[in-house]
Amino acid sequence: MQNITDIIEAYLKQILNDETKVEIKRQEIAQRFDCVPSQINYVINTRFTVEKGYFVESKRGGGGYIRIQKIVLLDSHDLLDEMSAWVGDQLTEQAAEDYLIRLMNEQLLTRREAILIQSLLRKESLPMDVEDQHRMRAHLMQTLLQTIKRL
Amino acid sequence: MQNITDIIEAYLKQILNDETKVEIKRQEIAQRFDCVPSQINYVINTRFTVEKGYFVESKRGGGGYIRIQKIVLLDSHDLLDEMSAWVGDQLTEQAAEDYLIRLMNEQLLTRREAILIQSLLRKESLPMDVEDQHRMRAHLMQTLLQTIKRL
DNA sequence: ACCTCTCTGACCATCTTTGACTATTGTTTG
DNA sequence: CAAACAATAGTCAAAGATGGTCAGAGAGGT
Numbered sequence: 001m002q003n004i005t006d007i008i009e010a011y012l013k014q015i016l017n018d019e020t021k022v023e024i025k026r027q028e029i030a031q032r033f034d035c036v037p038s039q040i041n042y043v044i045n046t047r048f049t050v051e052k053g054y055f056v057e058s059k060r061g062g063g064g065y066i067r068i069q070k071i072v073l074l075d076s077h078d079l080l081d082e083m084s085a086w087v088g089d090q091l092t093e094q095a096a097e098d099y100l101i102r103l104m105n106e107q108l109l110t111r112r113e114a115i116l117i118q119s120l121l122r123k124e125s126l127p128m129d130v131e132d133q134h135r136m137r138a139h140l141m142q143t144l145l146q147t148i149k150r151l
Numbered sequence: 152m153q154n155i156t157d158i159i160e161a162y163l164k165q166i167l168n169d170e171t172k173v174e175i176k177r178q179e180i181a182q183r184f185d186c187v188p189s190q191i192n193y194v195i196n197t198r199f200t201v202e203k204g205y206f207v208e209s210k211r212g213g214g215g216y217i218r219i220q221k222i223v224l225l226d227s228h229d230l231l232d233e234m235s236a237w238v239g240d241q242l243t244e245q246a247a248e249d250y251l252i253r254l255m256n257e258q259l260l261t262r263r264e265a266i267l268i269q270s271l272l273r274k275e276s277l278p279m280d281v282e283d284q285h286r287m288r289a290h291l292m293q294t295l296l297q298t299i300k301r302l
Numbered sequence: 303a304c305c306t307c308t309c310t311g312a313c314c315a316t317c318t319t320t321g322a323c324t325a326t327t328g329t330t331t332g
Numbered sequence: 333c334a335a336a337c338a339a340t341a342g343t344c345a346a347a348g349a350t351g352g353t354c355a356g357a358g359a360g361g362t
Contacts, residue, residue, distance in 0.1 A: 003359090025350080025351095026350070026351055026352095027349090027350070027351085037350090037351075038352075038353080038354090040351090041351080041353080058350095058351060059350080059351075060349085060350050060351040060352080061348090061350055061351080062349050062350065063349085063350080064349070064350040064351055065350090065351090066351075
């Protein structure tokens with residue numbers, strides 16, 4: 001673990017332990033680790049490949065970046081069951097949104113899917129008194145979680 | 152997201168989340184974001200193209216403006232309104248499924264999206280008496296149709 | 303020595319920002 | 333009313349800001 005490549009790899013992976021993705025500026029990282037910018041490309045091409053479970057995007061020009069995301073192909077049943085337990089039989093609009101975001105982060109829902117579902121869980125979409133709303137929302141969320149398991 | 156273009160894009164799109172259109176004065180926006188006026192043209196030419204679903208009009212001279220509108224494809228727009236009228240305020244499970252299939256065929260929903268939504272509209276997902284179920288299902292479908300329009 | 307993995311730098315590709323010049327529309331003046 | 337003037341927006345090419353590629357040099361292990 002002496003060469004720069006390994007050090008930069010470790011640095012990025014350490015961030016990916018907490019965050020679902022890491023976004024860097026090539027030049028900035030190169031400077032921080034005192035190497036040429038193209039070294040960063042080498043790190044990415046050898047350590048963050050699709051085969052190794054990473055998805056990399058980048059943009060050139062002003063405001064350019066390199067973004068690395070860990071692809072999670074986890075057996076997600078456990079997570080879905082956990083969420084199911086958390087949801088219980090009552091759910092606020094805000095909590096619902098948080099769960100949807102979590103599902104998106106875990107790549108179990110696309111952004112579009114999350115938006116569609118969220119619109120159905122808004123209070124305006126559930127014409128009933130608040131108590132029932134919370135129950136209804138929870139019920140729909142439970143259905144969703146079970147459905148995702150089967151997709 | 153630190154270049155001016157992205158910041159101005161976000162600003163305008165945020166307005167478009169609430170309003171169906173946004174009308175600006177080029178000079179004014181340029182000043183607010185401290186950039187040259189032609190920067191605004193760049194933003195519009197790269198971020199608010201027809202391919203991306205926006206319609207832009209402008210006028211020069213005194214009282215000039217730049218107006219940006221989100222495009223809803225006429226065909227789809229009409230179809231969604233028609234369906235909205237057909238749905239009314241009551242909807243059976245079978246009818247709901249038919250509508251979802253239609254939306255899929257019109258490529259307004261993906262297969263996965265349709266399956267997710269359908270599961271939420273099943274009677275098992277709507278714990279209430281049949282009368283209310285039909286009303287609830289219709290209400291959710293109406294929400295869905297409106298949401299698709301804005302997507 | 304030989305092979306493989308790393309590192310470097312020159313050169314390339316793409317996206318953004320800027321500003322001089324142009325085009326159009328509205329307003330005032332003779 | 334026509335001409336001049338004012339107030340806007342549009343175009344385009346050059347400069348700036350990033351990231352990408354690739355071939356060759358360097359380093360470490362067998």
